[in-house]
Amino acid sequence: MKGSLLLFLMFSFGVLAGFLYPELHYTKTDISVIILFLLMFFVGLNLGSSKELIDILKKTDFQILAIPLITITGTSIGMLVFSFLQSSYSLKELLAVGSGFGYYSLSSMIISKISGEMLAVVALLSNIFREIISIILTPLMVKYLGTYSPIVSAGATSMDTALPVIAKFSGPSFILSAVFNGIVLTLLVPFLVVFFLNL
Amino acid sequence: MLPIIFIFLAGIGLGYLFRNFSRLNSFTGKFSHILVFLLLFSLGLSVGQNEKIMQNIAAIGLHSLLITIFAIAGSLSIMLLYFKLRKK
Numbered sequence: 202m203k204g205s206l207l208l209f210l211m212f213s214f215g216v217l218a219g220f221l222y223p224e225l226h227y228t229k230t231d232i233s234v235i236i237l238f239l240l241m242f243f244v245g246l247n248l249g250s251s252k253e254l255i256d257i258l259k260k261t262d263f264q265i266l267a268i269p270l271i272t273i274t275g276t277s278i279g280m281l282v283f284s285f286l287q288s289s290y291s292l293k294e295l296l297a298v299g300s301g302f303g304y305y306s307l308s309s310m311i312i313s314k315i316s317g318e319m320l321a322v323v324a325l326l327s328n329i330f331r332e333i334i335s336i337i338l339t340p341l342m343v344k345y346l347g348t349y350s351p352i353v354s355a356g357a358t359s360m361d362t363a364l365p366v367i368a369k370f371s372g373p374s375f376i377l378s379a380v381f382n383g384i385v386l387t388l389l390v391p392f393l394v395v396f397f398l399n400l
Numbered sequence: 401m402l403p404i405i406f407i408f409l410a411g412i413g414l415g416y417l418f419r420n421f422s423r424l425n426s427f428t429g430k431f432s433h434i435l436v437f438l439l440l441f442s443l444g445l446s447v448g449q450n451e452k453i454m455q456n457i458a459a460i461g462l463h464s465l466l467i468t469i470f471a472i473a474g475s476l477s478i479m480l481l482y483f484k485l486r487k488k
Contacts, residue, residue, distance in 0.1 A: 211437050215444020223449050233442045236435055238407050243432040245411020250419040250428070271479045279474020280467070289463060299471045306436045309443065311404060318446050319453055319460075325443070326464035327471070334468060346476055347483065353475040391408050 208306065209329060237310050241391065244307065248388060265378050269385040272302065272353045273393075293400045294320055300393035301328035302356030302386045303335065303363075308394050315398045332358045336366050343370040352379045357386040 219225070280295040290298075298320065301308030305328030313321030335355035342350035348371040355363035360383020367379045418424055447453050453460065 208436060208440055212440040212444040212447075215441040216448040217444075218441075219445040219448020219450075220454060221448075225445070225449070233439060236439055236442075238403065240432055240435040240439065241404050241408045242411040243428045243435065245408045245413075246415035246418075246428045247411075247425070247432060249412035249415025249417075250421075250425050251415075252419070267482065268479075271482055272475050275475030275478030276471045277474070278478060279470040279472070282474065283467060283470040287463075287466075290467075295467060298467055306440065310439050313443055313446075314404075318443070318450050321443060322447055322453055322460055323464050323467065325440075326461055327467040330465055330468035331471060334472060342476070346480065349479060349483075350476055353479045354472045356475070388412075391404055395405060 212325065233310075234314060237314060240307070240310070244387075248384070251384075265381050268349060268352055268378055268382045269389075272356055272382060272386060273300075273389070275353060276300070276302065276356070290320075290323070293397050296397040296400075297394050298324045298327050300397055301331075301390060303328050303331040303358040304356070304387060304390045305329045305332070308390055311391060311394050312398065315395070331356060332362055335359075336363050339363070339366045339370050348372065348375055349378070352382050355379075355383075357383055357390060359383040360387070 276299045277296060280299040281292065284290070284292040284295050294316065297312060297316070298308070301324055305325050308328055309321045309325035312324045332355070335351060335358065338354070339351040342354060351363065351367045351371060352359045352375065355367065359367060359379040360381075364376065364379055364383075368376050371379075415428075
């Protein structure tokens with residue numbers, strides 16, 4: 202939560218700087234594309250070398266696999282419903298934003314390179330909201346909707362920022378499922394975002 | 401944007417090969433954190449310079465919140481449906 206706040210502050214500083222100095226020109230396309238590529242590489246390195254990855258993939262059974270599938274299907278259906286209720290965003294844009302699953306930094310960066318800043322801001326805010334709302338509502342969700350609910354709600358963040366609160370309210374036995382859900386979704390974010398935007 | 405995917409996969413492959421170097425692991429974590437900082441700042445910069453976004457920031461914020469609500473509600477509904485079907 203503290204980390205997210207810091208990152209949001211960083212973004213806000215950028216907005217302020219850009220707003221105050223509209224003439225400030227920097228070669229944003231070249232530099233930030235290179236930084237994005239570096240980031241993708243390092244996120245991959247991190248995932249590939251994580252000790253949990255292999256352990257958890259070995260323990261895969263149907264129940265544990267069902268949770269990320271539910272998260273992906275449910276998010277997409279939510280986006281489909283929302284696409285009928287408004288006309289500002291197309292279905293493929295909504296699906297791309299939804300496919301961040303709370304992983305706001307990566308999804309908004311990829312979207313900003315493919316679709317531009319407008320949709321990137323939506324992706325950034327929407328996925329930050331997903332993380333924060335999931336964390337805050339975890340006690341209520343567990344009480345009324347069951348122990349798996351904060352995991353599908355938190356999406357990719359169920360393995361890091363939302364994990365402590367899930368472990369506390371769903372119980373320690375749900376840590377494995379939460380981490381698995383988070384790893385699978387984190388892996389899929391780049392693929393799904395690029396896929397939906399290219400539809 | 402295929403390069404993004406390939407670079408990502410290359411990272412995973414290399415990470416897996418060098419998974420036993422714990423020093424590398426803590427370095428990549430810190431380094432990607434710094435990169436995220438830089439990227440978010442640069443996104444902020446271009447957003448601040450984009451008049452269309454700045455003039456509509458309240459509406460954009462509201463849209464984003466609605467998207468989140470539908471994404472979470474969709475996930476929770478399918479989850480409830482799944483557990484209901486499985487019980488039978």
